[in-house]
Amino acid sequence: MEEASTSTPAPMAAKPTVVKKTMAKQFTGKREDSQLHSAVRRGDFSAVKEILSNHMESEDELRDLLRKQNQCGETALYVAAEYGDADVVAELIKYYDLEDAETKARNGFDPFHIAAKQGELDVLRVLMEEHPELSMTVDLSNTTALHTAAAQGHVEVVEYLLEAAGSSLAAIAKSNGKTALHSAARNGHAEVVKAIVAVEPDTATRTDKKGQTPLHMAVKGQSIDVVVELMKGHRSSLNMADSKGNTALHVATRKGRIKIVELLLDNNETSPSTKAINRAGETPLDTAEKTGHPAIAAVLKTRGLPSAKAINNTTRPNAARELKQTVSDIKHEVHHQLEHARETRKRVQGIAKRINKMHVEGLDNAINSTTVVAVLIATVAFAAIFTVPGQYADELSSLLPGQSLGEANIADRPAFAIFFIFDSIALFISLAVVVVQTSVVAIEHKAKKNMMAVINKLMWLACVLISVAFLALAFVVVGEEERWLAVGVTVFGATIMLTTLGTMCYWVIMHRIEASNVRKSRKESMARSRQSGLLEFSGILTKRMYAI
Template sequence: MNVLENEIQHAISGLAILKIQLRVVLLFPFFFIGHHFRVCFQARAFLKPSFRSHNSMAAFTVRVELLPSTPGKEANMATPAPALKVVNTPRKKMTKQLTGKRDDTPLHSVARAGNLEALKDIILGTDEAELHELLAKQNQDGETPLYIAAEYGYVDVVRDMIGYYDLADAGIKARNGFDALHIAAKQGDLDILKILMEGHPELSMTVDPSNTTALHTAAIQGHTEIVKFLLEAGSGLATIARSNGKTALHSAARNGHLVVVKVLLEKEPGVATRTDKKGQTALHMAVKGQNLEVVEELIKADPSLINMVDSKGNTALHIATRKGRSQIVKLILGQKEAVTSAVNRCGETALDTAEKTGNHDVKDILLEHGVQSARTIKPPQGTPATTARELKQTVSDIKHEVHHQLEHTRQTRKRVQGIAKRINKMHAEGLNNAINSTTVVAVLIATVAFAAIFTVPGQFVDDPDNIPPGMSLGEANIAPQAPFIIFFVFDSVALFISLAVVVVQTSVVVIESKAKKQMMAVINKLMWLACVLISVAFLALAFVVVGKEEKWLAIGVTIIGTTIMATTLGTMCYWVIRHRIEASNLRNIRKSSLQTRSKSISVSAFSDSELLNSEYYKKMYAI
């Protein structure tokens, strides 16, 4: 009995051990999957939703080991089954292994989401060399993690990051030419800009490919506080010009940012007379805009700006006149320093410019203030130098006019050709639709004509034992009547015409547009004939169906049908003939245009326009 009990107990122990081992084996995959989802969920908490889940493993790598039981010991309930152990392994080359759809590294994603804790985890868990590479890594848009954090306005993230950046990496430019400081200046984020400047004050001197500083960027956008802060960091920034020669004052004046203009003039008064590569001052730029106060501020800063000329000899009054800024013109004319008789290199005063542009309001203002034309104030002529200068100016004007005319003609021809190409495509599509519709109608008429022969009223002779005299088995009872003969002939001809059209449509492939139109014209006439024949067949059979007593009904239908068909076909014939005449006239115009093209450019352009108006603006035509 004791032996039996021991055997039973031993078997129960074995089953228990087996149960535990099976439980471990079965639960192992679920444990691993659950742990993986937990890791992904925790990682996604600080990642942007669009970032892929495989990037969520960027913060750490998990290795699962199966620990065997102690050898030499007999398995029992106290002996643990193989255990699972999770080991954190060092991160290796995250910059190369884990990237998002924009080539974002985990640090890019953390910066985009603004998760400070995740940022600290990545920085603290990465060695110095790897961290330097990670911070300087650029995505597809050339953006570093610092750039992204500055763009999204995450102050704390930028504050933590900037301490790990050296000047070279902090000044890395994205593909748009901006670094982190420029993007902060553009967006008006003063807090971010202060943090970046505290970390690396030299960033204020960085420029984009067009030599634009962060000060210039802020001045364009009108961010006054940022302009003040950058000027306090270094007033020399106001004198740095872009590659086109424009300073921050030029751009602020052009965009009408009054407070920015005041700040720049207060910090660097001498920049008011700086000129760009076109010789224009900030006042020239200001009068192009519509902010009267900016113009007043610049004149107040240096009244001599009023009479300064650009490379073409234009004063601010010339520019304001050409732009039609009547209030600014009044303001300039009201200044005692203004010289109203200034003549530019085209030999024009402000009044001549107003007449040239056709701005009558500005012209009236100029006349009220006594501004004269260059023809009135021009000095006596006759000297060789004056004559040569006038001749040179005349030749220059002619060359300019010819060039303008040639360019206008080229643009007109290009526009005409583009429209013609588009409408030719529409014509081809319309022609193809007409061909397809004709095929369907031809099949429909053939089907109706074929079925009509076997569905005539009055039935057929179908009793072999009772055949009327003069008739045969299967013959229609109304066959001897004249209306049936008319019906049979016209219906048969309509059937065969429709079948012929179907054969042609399904067998012939036409590529060239002109040949396609010719084929369509023939097919259309055949379809007209088929419609007329099927109509006559219908009317002939109508006289049989209504009987002799109701013959007036058939006559009425015949009159109505004949009127409708005659009107329709007559109208279509009119449009076909008209289209043929217009096409003939169009060919004559084209021939005359080709003959005169070598003689006159303007006539050629006119002919093309006439051609376009006559041919391509048609919304419909008959073939």
């Protein structure tokens, strides 16, 4: 992140001292550490040699041991390099080929990179002696070890890498276009900047994808020494503008770096920048006034820097140039809006997929629940026919006239006939649902939903039938004298069932009407708008599932 602007930053009185941070030994280890990892963490050189010697008999076992990565993706060589244990690294690297030595941890660093980040020069020397190609390895953002060391301010490491790998290493840029010099300049490492410029002066004019030179990066900070070192290189960088038309003087002004502004103005090569107008139509003086830096504005006025208005009043307007600029601005704005819409659509589609997945999972759960309920109703209906009140005629000696063996004792009652008919229908409906659920596999979402809608209605019917069967037997069980109990239960149960089914039917009808209105509204909206992804998402969010 860029530092907060201050109007009067204190200049650095002396050359900053880079304090090398030593990696603390982590004796507790990390998940999935091997014995070799643990020995390396302890710095136990003899244990490392012993573990390696125990695996010498099998080349495959030795290579598996060396390749072993813990949960963080770290090999034993990575851990040794991170801790700066040059002796252990020298012992391990003997058994690593280039491919294994380049193995990256989950943080994107390989052993060479992590050693450069930690400033472990001795470790880097050992690795370079065995595999010089390691100096050219990059991570996912195309960052070299030189970038990493430069960003951390390890000047000795930077000088060694430039000497050992060649000055061309300094010319390699990250995926965002920034070189190692950009990183060193932004972080205020003057000695690193000096070392890079000394061997590869042309990097001082290299620009990143935003058109920024290392000098643009340097003036954002507070290190005057870095600015001085860059000004000693290609002086043309003083007047180079980034993609927004800002020169180094614009940037220093916006950041409130008054000492750096004065330093830039003291250089005669900066003269063209004093009248440079960026894409926002501002000179450095306009920028100072706009960003609220009155002290810098006063310095600029004292030095005679004009405003954009003063320049335009003395210069004949170029209609063609203004038109071209306007078209360019519109083009960039449209491009930005399209990119924003594309990203929004992508995020919306992702959310829509997750919501659809939730709908599918909910439907699957409903299908499974219906199958269980259908089996339960079938079981109850089947058992009820053989456990009727009054039992059955099971002895020939006790048979009544006209009665057959196995006949229910209450078979002649109308209530039993009602019970038998409704219980049987409920049984066979439930069995039919079980057969369909266990035999038919609906893959397409709409087909599965339609099948579930039919099965739900059948289950409603089965529940009603089993309820009627229960009420019919209730009149038999309570007897003639307590018939009012059966009547009361019938009224109470009928009220509950009718209310429940009526409410469910109401929800189904309202859902169908609402779904029809949403489809109609969506068709009309899509005819007027191209943002179909957003409309689809809004349709999903407004779809309330009542009853299938």
